[in-house]
Amino acid sequence: MKDFLTRRKLLTGGTITLGGLALTGCDALSASPGFRNFLGTGEGLTMAAQRALMFGQPLAREFSERDISPVFKANGTKNPNTPAYNALATGNFNAWRLQIDGLVERPLSLSLADLRALPSRTQITRHDCVEGWSAIGKWQGAQLGPLLQSVGLKPKARFAVMHCADNYGGGADMYYESIDLIDGFHPQTILAYNLNGQPLDIAHGAPLRLRVERQLGYKHAKYLMRIEMVERLDTFGRGQGGYWEDRGYEWYAGI
Amino acid sequence: MTAQPTSEIVYRHTRIVRIAHWINALCFLLLLLSGLQIFNAHPMLYWGQAGANFDTPWLSIPGGFPDLLTLPNHRDLAAGRNWHFFFAWLLVINGALYIAFSLINRHFARDILPERSELKPRHLWEQIVHHAQFKRITGPAAKRYNTLQKLAYVAVIFVLFPLIIFTGLTMSPGFNAIAPIFLDIFGGRQSARSLHFIAANLLVAFLVIHLVEVVVAGAWNEIRSMITGRFTVPPAPAASEHTS
Numbered sequence: 001m002k003d004f005l006t007r008r009k010l011l012t013g014g015t016i017t018l019g020g021l022a023l024t025g026c027d028a029l030s031a032s033p034g035f036r037n038f039l040g041t042g043e044g045l046t047m048a049a050q051r052a053l054m055f056g057q058p059l060a061r062e063f064s065e066r067d068i069s070p071v072f073k074a075n076g077t078k079n080p081n082t083p084a085y086n087a088l089a090t091g092n093f094n095a096w097r098l099q100i101d102g103l104v105e106r107p108l109s110l111s112l113a114d115l116r117a118l119p120s121r122t123q124i125t126r127h128d129c130v131e132g133w134s135a136i137g138k139w140q141g142a143q144l145g146p147l148l149q150s151v152g153l154k155p156k157a158r159f160a161v162m163h164c165a166d167n168y169g170g171g172a173d174m175y176y177e178s179i180d181l182i183d184g185f186h187p188q189t190i191l192a193y194n195l196n197g198q199p200l201d202i203a204h205g206a207p208l209r210l211r212v213e214r215q216l217g218y219k220h221a222k223y224l225m226r227i228e229m230v231e232r233l234d235t236f237g238r239g240q241g242g243y244w245e246d247r248g249y250e251w252y253a254g255i
Numbered sequence: 256m257t258a259q260p261t262s263e264i265v266y267r268h269t270r271i272v273r274i275a276h277w278i279n280a281l282c283f284l285l286l287l288l289s290g291l292q293i294f295n296a297h298p299m300l301y302w303g304q305a306g307a308n309f310d311t312p313w314l315s316i317p318g319g320f321p322d323l324l325t326l327p328n329h330r331d332l333a334a335g336r337n338w339h340f341f342f343a344w345l346l347v348i349n350g351a352l353y354i355a356f357s358l359i360n361r362h363f364a365r366d367i368l369p370e371r372s373e374l375k376p377r378h379l380w381e382q383i384v385h386h387a388q389f390k391r392i393t394g395p396a397a398k399r400y401n402t403l404q405k406l407a408y409v410a411v412i413f414v415l416f417p418l419i420i421f422t423g424l425t426m427s428p429g430f431n432a433i434a435p436i437f438l439d440i441f442g443g444r445q446s447a448r449s450l451h452f453i454a455a456n457l458l459v460a461f462l463v464i465h466l467v468e469v470v471v472a473g474a475w476n477e478i479r480s481m482i483t484g485r486f487t488v489p490p491a492p493a494a495s496e497h498t499s
Contacts, residue, residue, distance in 0.1 A: 026285070030327040030334045042341035050429040058432045063304065071309040126305055126444060128428050130332065132297035133307035134444050214432045248333030254429025255340065 036248070047252035057186055060213035063124045068196060069135040072127070074203035077175065080166035080223050088165075093207040098191070102161070102229035105152030112193065112207050118142040121190050129217040130249065139211050141192035145185040148229070153181075157229040160184045161236060162210055165223035168243060177221040177242040178233055178251070179212055188213040191224065216253035218244045265398055267486035272362065275353035276481055282346035283458065285338055288326035290455060292335030295319030300452055304443035313449070343423065350416060366400055367409060373402040389471050394491030397472075404468070411461055415454050422451040 029035040088096045093112050101107035122140040148160070164175040183189055190211045193200055200206045205222025212219050219242070233239065238246035245251045268276070298319035299312035306312065322328050326338055357363045372378065382403045385392075392401060400408070424430045425437040425447035441447040469477045473489060480486035 026288075026338075027327045027329075030331070030338070036334065036337060039337040039341040042337065042344050045344050046340060046429075050427075050433065053433045054429070058435075060428060060432045061435050061438060067304060069305050069307070069310070071307075073307040073309065126428075128426075128444065129297070129307075130336075132293065132448060133299075134305040135307050136305045214429045216428065244333075248331070248337070250336065255424075255427035 040250075043250045043252055046250075046255050050252075050254050051182065054182075054214075057182075059188055060125055063126065063136050065124065065138070067136050068124060068138055072135045072137045072195065072204065073129075073133065075129055075131075075217065077166040077168050077222065078203045080164075082165065082167070085165045085223065089202060089206070096207050098208060098224060099226040100147065100151050100229075101226070103154040103157035103231060104148075104229050105154065106150075108147075108151050115142050115191060115193060115208065119146075121187070122194075123188055123190070123211070123213070125188070125211070125213045127217055127220070130244075130253070138194075138196050139190065139192040140194035140197075141190035141208070141211065143187060144189045144191060144210075144227075145187070147191070148181075148184055151229075153229060156231040157181075159230050159233055159241070161228045161230055161233070162221040162224055163226040163228060164221050165225050173237060173243060173246070175221065175223070175243045176236060177210065177219055178230075178236070179210075179215075179219065183212050183215070186212070186214070214254055218242070218249065219253050262490060263488040264485050265488055266484050267398070267480045268484050269360070269362070270484065271353065271356045271360075273481055273484060275349055275356075278349045279346065279353075282342045282349065283462070285326060285342045286346065287455060287459065288324065289335045289338035289342070291320045292325040292327070292330075293332065293339060294452065295325060295330070296332045296335075300449040301445040302442065302449060303445050304438070306445040314452075343420075346416075347420060350420075354412075367405055367412070369402050369405045369409070373405070378402065391472055391489060393489040395488070397488050398486075407461060407464070411458065415458050415461070419451055419454040419458065422447040422454060426451065 096112060098110045098115065099107070100110070119142070120140050121143050122138060124136060124138045126134050126136050128134050144160070159178045159180055162177045162179075164177075166175045167173060168175055179189070188211065191208050192205075192211045193208050195201070195204050200209060205220075205224075208224040209222040210220050210224060230236075233241040233251075237243065240246045241251045242249075298316040299306075299308075300314040301310055301312050322330070325335065327334050357367070379402060382401060386403055421437060422441055424434075425441050426444055431438055431444070437447070438444065441450055476487050476489070
């Protein structure tokens with residue numbers, strides 16, 4: 001019995017010590033960029049697997065009016081509050097323009113009225129924050145795909161980079177995001193100007209935000225100013241394809 | 256009759272079982288700790304399709320779990336997700352190989368699935384009483400998994416791990432578009448998140464019982480058998496030899 005207790009103590013002590021060492025090691029590994037890249041192979045696998053299973057561009061689930069969340073949580077920047085943005089907001093975004101340029105044949109500049117005059121899509125979808133919460137809202141906007149077709153993509157265009165009017169937390173870096181052409185041409189990928197039947201308010205991204213329904217919330221860039229078609233993403237921000245991607249989050253945010 | 260029977264050594268665990276066991280143990284530990292990191296980003300759980308700060312959670316842990324229990328051990332959701340998804344893939348691949356090999360070499364049929372006679376209430380009751388007394392199983396009976404052990408492994412392999420994998424996938428907006436039926440099976444993304452958390456807790460409960468049983472059964476012998484495959488059968492007490 002004495003022997004048994006000693007063994008147990010040894011085992012418990014050993015397990016705790018080993019566990020502690022392992023966790024300290026894990027934290028050191030977490031801080032190492034090389035190891036983070038190694039862990040990042042999981043993202044590549046997830047993207048390859050999900051894209052392989054997305055036969056025929058399946059849609060994200062659409063809900064009914066009664067599923068709409070009573071309060072749609074606003075997250076990230078809730079007001080860009082820069083002089084340029086405030087001037088646009090004061091003028092009811094009449095002076096606001098969306099530029100579509102980069103690797104396109106016919107660059108375009110659209111007012112909010114131009115966008116509202118285009119055929120629109122309305123979808124009641126679930127917004128999933130990377131933090132874990134979800135909210136359901138009714139979005140209305142112009143599909144991105146036909147717009148990209150109308151400007152004529154050059155053969156080298158692979159990504160759409162969304163340039164935004166906000167700098168999250170008042171920092172030096174402006175918010176930006178990027179999606180590839182698979183999501184760019186997905187029917188539910190829209191430039192939304194209405195939420196729940198009302199013009200988008202400032203907290204939710206006025207005057208225009210991206211909806212890319214098969215990915216997490218941070219991909220749904222708010223306060224859109226410019227869509228630039230590009231071949232590569234490494235020349236923007238810190239080179240990872242988006243504001244949060246530059247801070248360690250996955251570029252493929254389908255999970 | 257010899258007073259001290261020579262201890263019998265049997266080859267208990269195949270190489271596949273041993274390798275799969277330790278890869279699974281590593282994955283589970285890292286998934287648990289990184290999972291708590293992810294939970295802490297929004298330490299509230301809901302039922303249904305949606306749920307955020309203005310809705311009523313069924314569980315709320317203000318401040319979340321202590322940093323000591325999370326991976327990394329400070330707030331870093333991005334790194335927590337990197338860890339979680341990498342080891343989720345490893346767990347799934349390892350589990351799939353284990354299941355494939357165990358079907359082929361009949362490990363499930365031979366060792367894991369209880370026989371019909373083992374499921375009789377009387378036998379189960381005897382097993383429960385035996386376990387509740389923390390008695391070490393000895394003699395020939397120790398060469399095989401006992402009935403409660405088999406049932407626990409069946410629950411973990413065929414219920415809890417599939418449940419935690421598919422509830423995890425059901426939180427993925429990409430997977431929702433691929434297989435929307437899982438939203439109906441689990442009752443929505445936030446229900447899936449809650450069930451994922453509950454399944455993790457049940458797996459922790461299994462792990463605690465598993466470790467206690469390893470100690471009861473003889474820690475060194477058990478651990479060694481899962482490393483080398485060789486298991487020393489604990490000799491049955493002399494008294495019971497007469498009765499049997």
